[in-house]
Amino acid sequence: MNLETDILVIGGGSAGCMAAIVAKEQNPDVSVVIIEKGEISRSGSIAMGMDALNIVVQPGITSPELYMKSALIATEGILDYNPSNIMAERSYSMLKRLESWGIRFPRDEENKYISLQVHAKGNFLLEMDSPDLKLVLAEKVKEAGVRIINRTIITKLLANGERANGAMGFNIRSGEFVVCKAKVTILANGGCARFSLPNSGYLYGTFDYPGNAGDGYSLAYQAGAQLTGFEYTQCSPLIKDLNCPLLYITLTRGAEVVNALGETIDLEYVSTQNMLKELREGRGPIFIKMNHLPEERIREIERILFTTERPIQKKFWENRGVDFREGLIELGETEYQLCGGHGMTGIVVNEKAETTLKGLYAAGDVACVPFQHLTGAFVFGEVAAEEAVKFVNNKELSEVDQSMINDEEQRLHNIMDNNKNGSISVKDFEYKVRRTISDYAIPPKNDQKLKRFLWWLPRFREEMKSIRITDYHELSKFEEIQFILDCAELSVHASLARKESRWGWFHYRTDYPEKDDRNWLKHIVLKKGIKSGEVQTLLVPIKKGGKN
Amino acid sequence: MPLIVDVDLCTSCGECVERCPMDIIRLNNDGHPYKKYDECWYCGVCEEDCPEKALVLDIPFLVK
Numbered sequence: 001m002n003l004e005t006d007i008l009v010i011g012g013g014s015a016g017c018m019a020a021i022v023a024k025e026q027n028p029d030v031s032v033v034i035i036e037k038g039e040i041s042r043s044g045s046i047a048m049g050m051d052a053l054n055i056v057v058q059p060g061i062t063s064p065e066l067y068m069k070s071a072l073i074a075t076e077g078i079l080d081y082n083p084s085n086i087m088a089e090r091s092y093s094m095l096k097r098l099e100s101w102g103i104r105f106p107r108d109e110e111n112k113y114i115s116l117q118v119h120a121k122g123n124f125l126l127e128m129d130s131p132d133l134k135l136v137l138a139e140k141v142k143e144a145g146v147r148i149i150n151r152t153i154i155t156k157l158l159a160n161g162e163r164a165n166g167a168m169g170f171n172i173r174s175g176e177f178v179v180c181k182a183k184v185t186i187l188a189n190g191g192c193a194r195f196s197l198p199n200s201g202y203l204y205g206t207f208d209y210p211g212n213a214g215d216g217y218s219l220a221y222q223a224g225a226q227l228t229g230f231e232y233t234q235c236s237p238l239i240k241d242l243n244c245p246l247l248y249i250t251l252t253r254g255a256e257v258v259n260a261l262g263e264t265i266d267l268e269y270v271s272t273q274n275m276l277k278e279l280r281e282g283r284g285p286i287f288i289k290m291n292h293l294p295e296e297r298i299r300e301i302e303r304i305l306f307t308t309e310r311p312i313q314k315k316f317w318e319n320r321g322v323d324f325r326e327g328l329i330e331l332g333e334t335e336y337q338l339c340g341g342h343g344m345t346g347i348v349v350n351e352k353a354e355t356t357l358k359g360l361y362a363a364g365d366v367a368c369v370p371f372q373h374l375t376g377a378f379v380f381g382e383v384a385a386e387e388a389v390k391f392v393n394n395k396e397l398s399e400v401d402q403s404m405i406n407d408e409e410q411r412l413h414n415i416m417d418n419n420k421n422g423s424i425s426v427k428d429f430e431y432k433v434r435r436t437i438s439d440y441a442i443p444p445k446n447d448q449k450l451k452r453f454l455w456w457l458p459r460f461r462e463e464m465k466s467i468r469i470t471d472y473h474e475l476s477k478f479e480e481i482q483f484i485l486d487c488a489e490l491s492v493h494a495s496l497a498r499k500e501s502r503w504g505w506f507h508y509r510t511d512y513p514e515k516d517d518r519n520w521l522k523h524i525v526l527k528k529g530i531k532s533g534e535v536q537t538l539l540v541p542i543k544k545g546g547k548n
Numbered sequence: 549m550p551l552i553v554d555v556d557l558c559t560s561c562g563e564c565v566e567r568c569p570m571d572i573i574r575l576n577n578d579g580h581p582y583k584k585y586d587e588c589w590y591c592g593v594c595e596e597d598c599p600e601k602a603l604v605l606d607i608p609f610l611v612k
Contacts, residue, residue, distance in 0.1 A: 038569040202610035
């Protein structure tokens with residue numbers, strides 16, 4: 001399939017749908033294509049909806065300045081001012097846009113939005129009642145006249161080191177090779193959910209949507225864009241084994257977290273690090289306790305948890321025989337992930353969603369706008385679209401080197417040919433890669449340990465020739481393992497470079513146990529060396545703004 | 549890790565195959581859905597979007 005378009009959006013989740021809709025809104029004559037690995041009605045991290053919009057600055061109640069103070073605390077100073085500030089400034093109009101599309105935001109008796117404090121300063125989290133959020137977004141995309149290519153994985157960007165001109169990939173069912181030349185490419189394909197191994201041992205039992213294997217990080221890196229925040233290896237205390245979230249919904253309604261000694265844990269604005277500390281220091285298991293809550297409150301909690309985002313929880317608790325009215329909910333540590341929404345990992349972007357590669361924009365979890373959550377995905381989807389439409393104006397498609405396209409098609413053909421009799425299943429291979437990430441690439445970190453992963457890395461890449469591939473679905477898993485390996489390589493290099501400890505446990509180095517603001521209030525930026533092909537590490541100053 | 553199908557209700561419409569975010573569901577020779585690949589995130593889309601409510605999604609053994 002050969003496509004040509006003004007704007008190519010890679011990934012049809014929260015950010016990608018918003019980008020496509022807004023691009024058409026800005027100029028209906030601009031052609032927009034979304035290439036999506038799943039099926040757009042139910043894909044990405046919000047397939048079954050979401051229960052909150054985490055960052056909304058309500059005029060007269062909070063302010064962007066107050067949000068920026070919270071963001072500086074959360075990032076411990078590793079924060080460029082402008083992108084996060086723009087997100088805060090535009091968050092309220094985004095809320096109004098979503099409301100106009102029929103997304104419900106509950107209000108209290110005084111007709112005020114129900115908000116919760118999960119940041120150091122200010123109530124920025126607004127409750128959202130929207131199990132059908134993704135269906136609504138997908139419908140808007142279709143109404144806007146966007147061309148949607150489902151079930152297609154992107155394996156390489158069309159880029160020449162300075163400029164992006166589209167992307168290539170294949171249909172994961174039919175294997176059809178897809179080339180899409182574009183004036184502008186917007187990456188919106190999520191973070192790396194399949195990083196370390198979940199404690200359950202089930203590869204796909206991850207907190208975040210496991211379709212996101214770090215595709216966008218790897219694609220951007222290989223194309224020459226800059227990335228950052230890869231040393232922020234992050235996990236959460238969620239429902240043990242199931243790894244589904246429930247903290248905000250329960251804790252903001254009066255539930256408590258207790259440890260094995262029956263002590264209530266001080267949560268300090270739902271600080272997950274305090275809970276993880278109890279586990280690491282041997283005071284686990286830890287539990288959510290809500291048997292003291294009134295029946296009405298428990299029913300409200302059940303209604304939200306059992307209908308939105310991860311409704312499987314209902315069956316899980318029924319099977320375990322746990323009733324929230326009596327039983328305790330055991331929390332466990334999830335696997336570690338890399339994410340620009342929950343964490344600080346992503347492609348370097350400015351306040352216009354521009355990456356360091358011309359013609360390439362990034363939005364949502366794939367971009368580094370720290371702790372942007374769903375708000376950031378939507379706002380930066382909008383920003384990327386506005387900028388993309390301006391960029392497209394009066395430009396012709398760039399010349400694309402045909403040999404690059406031929407080489408990629410040939411590479412995929414070769415894997416199908418050479419690997420059909422391989423001896424290792426994709427599942428076993430991914431298991432060992434992620435087990436090795438668990439062994440060496442996550443906290444507590446030290447120089448020796450991190451370098452053990454670098455010893456394994458070339459072995460894994462070499463051994464991939466022994467993976468057995470019998471269909472295009474498995475070929476997509478093969479490609480995803482390459483993405484995971486690239487992400488791990490980037491993360492290990494960033495972790496080695498930051499010779500201090502920061503963000504509590506998430507970048508704790510036993511050989512540099514102290515935080516060192518004098519030397520390390522800076523970004524670790526990664527890019528691919530043009531000549532060597534190896535990871536280049538740059539120390540980049542923080543871009544301050546406002547009154548900071 | 550089965551997908552429990554009520555064969556009296558299932559019309560073999562394939563909606564579950566089309567909607568599964570991980571693309572792991574296929575129809576067997578009888579036209580009923582099964583999980584072809586062991587990569588279920590137990591999101592529940594198949595169960596929710598089945599027009600006949602003919603599906604029950606089970607949680608993988610390692611997790612449940």
